[in-house]
Amino acid sequence: MIPPKTAMLLPSHAGGGAMGNNLVAFGRLLRRAGLPIGPAELLAGAAALEAIEIGDKAQFHAALRATMVHKHEHFFLFDHAFSLFWRDPEAGAHAAAMALMDGMKEQPKPTPASRRMAEALQGDKPKPPRPPEEPPEDRIDMTFTVSERERLQTMDFEAMSAAELNAAKKEIRRLVLPLDARPTRRFRPDHAGPYTDLRATIREGLRTGGEIMDISRRRRVVRPPPLVALCDISGSMARYAQILVHFLHAVANDRDRVHTFLFGTRLTNVTRQLKYRDAEVAFEMVAHAVPDWSGGTRIGESLELFNKAWSRRVLGQGAVVLLITDGLDREGAKGLAEATDRLRKSCRRLIWLNPLLRYAGFQPKSQGIRAMLPHVDEFRPVHNLASLRDLVAVLSDPRAGRMGSAA
Structure with a gap:
């Protein structure tokens, strides 16, 4: 304040x-x-x-x-x-008069920034006094009502006001992402384990003069696979990237082995920045590390650079990759199909999250989308809280795996 x-x-x-x-x-x-x-x-x-x-x-x-x-x-x-x-x-004092004059003209659909500014300017107006409350009538209301929290679940991120965005960020921090655990190559001692540990058995026998008193056993270590997120922060994705970075920050602070990369015209690794518990500090660090926010898009070059410089470091042990982009590449489809195919072969699951799927009549007409679509395992929307909850449920399902080419 x-x-x-x-x-x-x-x-x-x-x-x-x-x-x-x-x-x-x-x-x-x-x-x-x-x-x-x-x-x-x-x-x-x-x-x-x-x-x-x-x-x-x-x-x-x-x-x-x-x-x-x-x-x-x-x-x-x-x-x-x-x-x-x-x-x-x-302007705050004259907001009502301006709105009355503009109301006589046909106005275009306001942008989110315009709406948030209008809400802020209206904050200067004194609230009218409440009318005296009348005694309630004995009436049974049979209409279906939707709570504010339920309405927030299905509201598009781009259409949210400042207060609604803050409420959505609080809801995102409550999301838990328990990825399906997978067996690794490591073993740990376990007296009830299914495997015999011959080396540990002989070592214990040496302590008793070579006489084996007990059989040592071991069990394979099981842990969730790494999660790698590649998020598009170009101009067409800026509104969604802002709140999706909040989601990735919450995930990175809830579990280990989460790697986050942002790309527009270049690829930037922000894994260390998002490890800060304080969200404001983390986003401040990200802002200093990323020079191409809300710029152009070079998806093919960014994926190719990731495949060459980072895939062997972060895509081991059955990693799951979240590719967050609308598929609108300024370079067309140059090298995009090859880079996406190599990325898919390097991980266990490649999930493409696209906010354009919020439209019921979506058709993959752009060259970038057509080039990438055959090489992903799943193609899902990501435009509101409900879509994020569905993503969490899918990632946590032990029955889910490589689904084949998307249709």
């Missing part, structure tokens, strides 16, 4: 007069829209304003964006808020 007296603490150049109040109001708008803005960001922004020509709008925007925004995925939301607020700092 931003204290009301924060403007009094700002430097004289930025904090004097109306500028300090406007800067605090702008910080509150960003915070209501979902950005982690506090007094530290406001003070840093005010200090930056002292070092620039405050009348230059480009310098003004760049100074506030560099000091108040810490994540790449928040840049678009900040730019939208900046263009709305600094055009008219009193």
